Amino acid sequence: MPLILFTGYPSSGKTTRAIELKDWLTKKIDSPGYSGPPLQVLLVSDSSQGISKTSYEASVEEKKARSSIMSAVERQTSKNSIVIVDSLNYIKGFRYQLYCVARSLGTPHCVIYTAAPIEFARNINSKRPDGYPSEIFENLVSRYEEPNSSSRWDSPLFTILQHSPDETIPFDQIWETIVEKKAPPPNLATAIDPVTESNFLYIMEKSTKEIIQKIMDSQNLGISTVDIPDGNCKICLLFFSRFFLLYVNLPGRPVTLIELRRLRKQFISINRIHKLNINSISRLFAEYLNSNF
Secondary structure (H helix, E strand, O other): OOEEEEEOOOOOOHHHHHHHHHHHHHHHHHOOOOOOOOOEEEEEEOOOOOOOHHHHOOHHHHHHHHHHHHHHHHHHOOOOEEEEEEOOOOOHHHHHHHHHHHHHOOOOEEEEEEEOOHHHHHHHHHHOOOOOOHHHHHHHHHHOOOOOOOOHHHOOEEEEEOOOOOOOOOHHHHHHHHHHOOOOOOOOOOOEOOOOOOOHHHHHHHHHHHHHHHHHHHHHHOOOEEEOOOOOEEEEOEEEEOOOEEEOOOOOOOOOHHHHHHHHHHHHHHHHHHOEOHHHHHHHHHHHHHHHO
């Protein structure tokens, strides 16, 4: 059942709002007027996973923290649960990964953004005895990637203006979105293949390597659109397949081979677990690049 992601600056009030939403959903499900299937509301958070604020000081520890959140979400998401993820979720690539989990399971998904001015969050953080160390707070704020409702992995998007004293959670709208509406069917880029080909990893490594090489070649030649060797799609400034057209928004600078290799390594690491349909690898990698540029 539904997956709800909270995102926002550190100390912007995500945990307070997540608890409010959990309590409201629980009361809604327990009310006499609810006639749907029995549901359990679960909260996955840094606290529940034993993740300390200093875990965000070093990249290695931060990756472990995100892995812990991801594992908990995958473990607890089921037809009988509503999972609320109360974590920073400040990297759009990580929000995309969580979105893929929801899509692969055919469950609704939404993002709640606790929007606040930096100074507002900084002031709250400084007053908390358990706040983020100043250096970590500033680093996280500088790297925060704001959600965009035009991106599928950030949509539907509900924004709560935390610095507005009268702002409330749009409970009814969220309920309609995640419970009363049918989840979109898994697409080829996120559907799990029930039969994993024995050469899955080889094909994924080969396909992604060829795409990276094509992007580098196209940059050197000044070409905006190039053919992918498998003949099913094109990628660079435009990514085309038989099914849809997707823009890959390359940054306003040359993309380095080191950067592409890093993203490729991350992509392979993610999908080594999810084992996607091999026919969707090229398109999914394009979407992943798009979410990380």
